Amino acid sequence: MDPTLPPGLADDDEPTAPFWMATFSDMVTLLLAFFVMLVAMSEVEVKKFEEALSYFTGRRGILQEEGLMPGIMGVLGEEEVEIQERRYEDLARYVHEQGLTDAVEVDLTAHGIRVTFVDSIAFASGSAALAPSARDILGRVGAAARAASGVEVEGHTDDQPIGTAAYPSNWELSAARAASVVRFLLEQPGALPAQDYRAVGYGEFHPRDSNDTPAGRLRNRRIAILLRSRPLADSNALPNSGPIELPFPTGAPTLDS
Numbered sequence: 001m002d003p004t005l006p007p008g009l010a011d012d013d014e015p016t017a018p019f020w021m022a023t024f025s026d027m028v029t030l031l032l033a034f035f036v037m038l039v040a041m042s043e044v045e046v047k048k049f050e051e052a053l054s055y056f057t058g059r060r061g062i063l064q065e066e067g068l069m070p071g072i073m074g075v076l077g078e079e080e081v082e083i084q085e086r087r088y089e090d091l092a093r094y095v096h097e098q099g100l101t102d103a104v105e106v107d108l109t110a111h112g113i114r115v116t117f118v119d120s121i122a123f124a125s126g127s128a129a130l131a132p133s134a135r136d137i138l139g140r141v142g143a144a145a146r147a148a149s150g151v152e153v154e155g156h157t158d159d160q161p162i163g164t165a166a167y168p169s170n171w172e173l174s175a176a177r178a179a180s181v182v183r184f185l186l187e188q189p190g191a192l193p194a195q196d197y198r199a200v201g202y203g204e205f206h207p208r209d210s211n212d213t214p215a216g217r218l219r220n221r222r223i224a225i226l227l228r229s230r231p232l233a234d235s236n237a238l239p240n241s242g243p244i245e246l247p248f249p250t251g252a253p254t255l256d257s
Contacts, residue, residue, distance in 0.1 A: 084229055087144045088113050094140050104137060112148060112229040115141050119157075119177070119221040126162060128176035130184055138181065141225055142188030148227035150196045151185060153178040156224070158217035159204040175201025181223055 088108040095104045105116040115137075122134035130138075145151050155174030167173040178199035186194055209216035 080229070083147070084108065084113065087147065087227075091115065091140060091144060095137070098137070100137060109226075111226060113144065113227040115225045115227075117223045117225075118218060119223065120218070122181070122223055123177055126164060126167070126173070128167075128173060128180050130180045135184070138184055139188060141227070142185045142191065145185060145188075145192060145227050146190040148192065148229065150198070150228040151182070151192065152198045152200065152226040152228065153181045153185075154206075154224040154226075155199075155201045156206060156220060156222045157204050158207070158220045159211040160217065169203065171201050171203040173201075174203050175199065177201075177223060181225065185225075 085108065088106060091113065092106040095101055095106055100121070103118050103121040105114075107114045107116070117134065117137075122131055122138075123129065124131065155176070155178035157170040157174050159170075162168075162170055162173055167176065178201055182197045182199040185191060186197065204211070204220070207216075207220040208222075209219040211217050211220060
């Protein structure tokens with residue numbers, strides 16, 4: 001009989017694994033039971049988790065829009081893409097926290113960050129004077145614009161005729177509103193040089209919804225701000241005909257309060 005074998009174990013009953021494996025298996029089993037108990041005792045706060053992610057709901061983020069990442073990577077490097085995504089998330093979070101998700105949309109596109117306002121938050125009906133209620137969010141946009149290579153502001157209306165003495169058509173109104181937003185952005189600390197801004201009036205000719213319903217007309221009356229991620233000289237976003245484009249002189253104009 002082999003003296004190294006435990007008592008009662010014959011020579012022909014040799015173990016199939018080292019003896020330390022029994023102790024190791026017991027320890028692993030106890031650890032598994034311990035972690036199972038931890039998981040069972042913990043609860044995921046679903047409400048807080050949903051609130052943290054809710055400001056992304058319905059947004060075309062960098063991971064949600066099919067084919068967007070290759071498009072951006074073709075223009076920017078990986079580091080710049082991450083910076084753009086952080087700026088987008090900061091703006092989207094601010095819009096959510098301020099309860100403006102019904103009036104302001106923030107999208108990340110291959111050309112840059114696009115912020116779209118329904119006109120009622122920024123202007124009174126038939127007016128191009130910027131409303132105080134829009135200044136806080138526009139200030140945030142202006143801060144994000146410091147790192148952009150250019151800013152394009154588009155004015156859009158519905159198809160309801162206006163015909164006032166100040167604005168004979170929707171083109172004049174949409175262009176004046178875009179100009180008001182540009183003037184405000186130019187006055188923000190750290191604004192880009194004036195030649196890097198564009199104000200464009202599209203009138204009713206670029207609707208994103210039907211003008212047959214009040215809800216559709218509301219969506220069509222909007223201001224869209226694009227914080228470009230590449231030079232304006234490379235831009236093909238603006239058509240060669242149709243909208244009225246208002247170039248600004250080198251000196252930044254002042255905005256009456």
